[in-house]
Amino acid sequence: MLDLSVDEWMAVRLSLRVAVWATAASLPFAVVVALALARGRFWGRSLLNGFVHLPLIMPPVVTGYLLLLLLGRRGLVGAWLADVLGIVFAFRWTGAALAAAVMGFPLMVRAIRLSIEAVDRRLEQAAGTLGAAPAWVFLTVTLPLIVPGIVAGMILGFAKAMGEFGATITFVSNIPGETQTLPSAIYALTQVPGGDAAALRLTAISIAISMAALLASEWLARGAGRRLGVA
Amino acid sequence: MTIEVDVTHRLGAFVLDARFACAGGLTALFGRSGSGKTSLVDLVAGLIRPERGRVVVDGRVLVDTARGIFVPAHRRRVGYVFQEGRLFPHLTVRQNLLYGRWFTPSGERRGALGPVVDLLGIGPLLQRRPDRLSGGEKQRVAIGRALLASPRLLLMDEPLAALDAERKAEILPYIERLRDAAGVPIVYVSHAVAEVVRLATSVVLLSDGRVVASGGTAEIMGRPELFGLTGRADAGAVLDAVVEAHDPVFGLATLRTPAGPLVVPGAGLPPGGPVRVRIRARDVMLATRRPEAISALNVLDGSGDAVGEADGPTVDVRIGCRGATLVARVTRRSVAALALAPGVPVFAVVKSVAFDRPGAAD
Numbered sequence: 275m276l277d278l279s280v281d282e283w284m285a286v287r288l289s290l291r292v293a294v295w296a297t298a299a300s301l302p303f304a305v306v307v308a309l310a311l312a313r314g315r316f317w318g319r320s321l322l323n324g325f326v327h328l329p330l331i332m333p334p335v336v337t338g339y340l341l342l343l344l345l346g347r348r349g350l351v352g353a354w355l356a357d358v359l360g361i362v363f364a365f366r367w368t369g370a371a372l373a374a375a376v377m378g379f380p381l382m383v384r385a386i387r388l389s390i391e392a393v394d395r396r397l398e399q400a401a402g403t404l405g406a407a408p409a410w411v412f413l414t415v416t417l418p419l420i421v422p423g424i425v426a427g428m429i430l431g432f433a434k435a436m437g438e439f440g441a442t443i444t445f446v447s448n449i450p451g452e453t454q455t456l457p458s459a460i461y462a463l464t465q466v467p468g469g470d471a472a473a474l475r476l477t478a479i480s481i482a483i484s485m486a487a488l489l490a491s492e493w494l495a496r497g498a499g500r501r502l503g504v505a
Numbered sequence: 506m507t508i509e510v511d512v513t514h515r516l517g518a519f520v521l522d523a524r525f526a527c528a529g530g531l532t533a534l535f536g537r538s539g540s541g542k543t544s545l546v547d548l549v550a551g552l553i554r555p556e557r558g559r560v561v562v563d564g565r566v567l568v569d570t571a572r573g574i575f576v577p578a579h580r581r582r583v584g585y586v587f588q589e590g591r592l593f594p595h596l597t598v599r600q601n602l603l604y605g606r607w608f609t610p611s612g613e614r615r616g617a618l619g620p621v622v623d624l625l626g627i628g629p630l631l632q633r634r635p636d637r638l639s640g641g642e643k644q645r646v647a648i649g650r651a652l653l654a655s656p657r658l659l660l661m662d663e664p665l666a667a668l669d670a671e672r673k674a675e676i677l678p679y680i681e682r683l684r685d686a687a688g689v690p691i692v693y694v695s696h697a698v699a700e701v702v703r704l705a706t707s708v709v710l711l712s713d714g715r716v717v718a719s720g721g722t723a724e725i726m727g728r729p730e731l732f733g734l735t736g737r738a739d740a741g742a743v744l745d746a747v748v749e750a751h752d753p754v755f756g757l758a759t760l761r762t763p764a765g766p767l768v769v770p771g772a773g774l775p776p777g778g779p780v781r782v783r784i785r786a787r788d789v790m791l792a793t794r795r796p797e798a799i800s801a802l803n804v805l806d807g808s809g810d811a812v813g814e815a816d817g818p819t820v821d822v823r824i825g826c827r828g829a830t831l832v833a834r835v836t837r838r839s840v841a842a843l844a845l846a847p848g849v850p851v852f853a854v855v856k857s858v859a860f861d862r863p864g865a866a867d
Contacts, residue, residue: 396591404584405609
């Protein structure tokens with residue numbers, strides 16, 4: 275059954291690459307935005323909150339189309355990026371990663387923000403009285419305490435990236451070997467006669483990867499919980 | 506070593522407007538719940554920024570609103586033992602203890618892990634996580650953690666309040682050792698008379714955000730006009746004493762006090778050691794002739810000093826006994842019957858069993 279063709283293998287590898295990059299690259303931003311939303315007292319906080327959540331509530335196709343308008347080869351930002359920095363997103367795997375990252379971002383931020391809000395700030399005060407400057411307090415107290423939330427956010431982001439379809443296909447199309455991730459490959463296979471067997475194979479692989487990610491997150495969260503003395 | 510605090514700060518409808526100074530030893534910030542004690546130590550620690558005022562520790566200006574000085578908490582080198590411990594749940598006891606050391610410049614590190622662990626008796630706990638500790642153990646670790654950051658001043662905010670009587674009794678000796686051995690001045694917040702009487706070198710009495718009185722522990726806790734604030738039911742004279750002799754047959758000890766010798770229960774008291782005794786006003790009986798054939802072992806001679814304001818049927822009478830002042834709570838009828846007045850010679854009778862075990866706080 276797992277006798278995959280070259281194209282199918284390519285879709286699996288590409289999907290993993292896109293999801294890993296989307297998760298890893300958006301994580302630092304997600305932590306910063308979650309911190310700002312959980313702790314920040316600034317004008318426009320609700321606006322930022324709404325903006326971050328947009329990809330979650332808009333139709334994915336709309337998100338993809340906006341990305342195309344902004345970052346396409348002739349887009350507002352895309353043209354500048356291509357001309358000045360030589361960075362191109364449109365119709366590349368990097369574009370697929372970007373679309374996946376944008377779609378998964380609100381999920382990551384939500385999970386991390388919840389864990390930051392659950393941190394007992396009195397522990398941070400205690401660290402301050404022991405001589406730790408705010409940056410050290412964050413690194414040695416806050417960050418270790420929100421690891422379970424970060425893990426949960428990463429898994430959600432990863433799963434979203436693995437399954438992202440609408441924004442990806444709108445933004446970077448469905449090019450085998452470049453932008454054809456697992457969902458686009460499955461979709462393409464269901465559109466041609468005799469593609470059912472291949473579609474089923476890829477479906478099985480999708481399920482396997484999702485389950486593996488879920489189990490990994492449970493295992494990581496248990497480890498973190500043990501360290502925190504809550505498990 | 507001196508600490509000067511003079512601050513005004515508004516917290517909602519509550520106004521903290523306090524000024525006090527203290528030297529080394531253990532200074533108790535004493536007052537009822539809601540009198541502003543915790544806010545005051547938070548101000549000294551740098552957890553609250555006062556609207557107006559000055560905080561100076563050992564000549565170092567930590568806060569001076571007039572000059573725009575506010576040293577953030579992490580640069581103050583002021584240790585803080587919180588009521589609820591606040592140990593880091595993700596670190597072992599050992600890592601908790603060494604946390605502050607990390608941020609202390611190596612030239613200013615005082616007290617190594619070993620001696621502090623011995624002082625607090627926490628050696629067997631080092632590898633544990635905070636969730637595997639009892640309440641008393643947590644507080645001892647919290648004290649050790651604050652000490653190992655080599656603070657110039659140690660703040661303790663009701664560190665025993667969340668503990669039962671047994672755990673309190675377990676920790677008190679460690680705090681005494683800390684006061685006598687560690688050489689770090691301590692500001693100790695409490696609303697428990699027994700703790701203050703046992704531990705404090707000096708007392709700052711707070712009420713409604715203001716300092717009502719400050720001075721030596723025996724002086725402040727024994728002043729009848731402050732009984733309303735120091736706790737009327739258990740109020741009385743506080744005497745600094747030295748253990749002079751033991752009577753092992755009857756399990757008694759004789760104390761040398763400024764008011765004369767006192768016989769108290771206490772076979773275990775260290776001979777020659779200093780202790781502090783509290784003689785509750787309600788435990789003192791007065792006589793104008795020396796009573797004979799009574800069971801009470803302590804009869805101190807003195808003379809009437811002042812008769813206080815009546816509180817219903819009772820009145821607090823101050824008795825001058827040599828160099829000390831005792832307080833007796835008697836009925837107004839007795840005052841009239843014995844014609845008690847300033848200058849009248851009286852005998853103060855105190856049952857030995859009326860004493861708390863000296864050195865023990867309930």
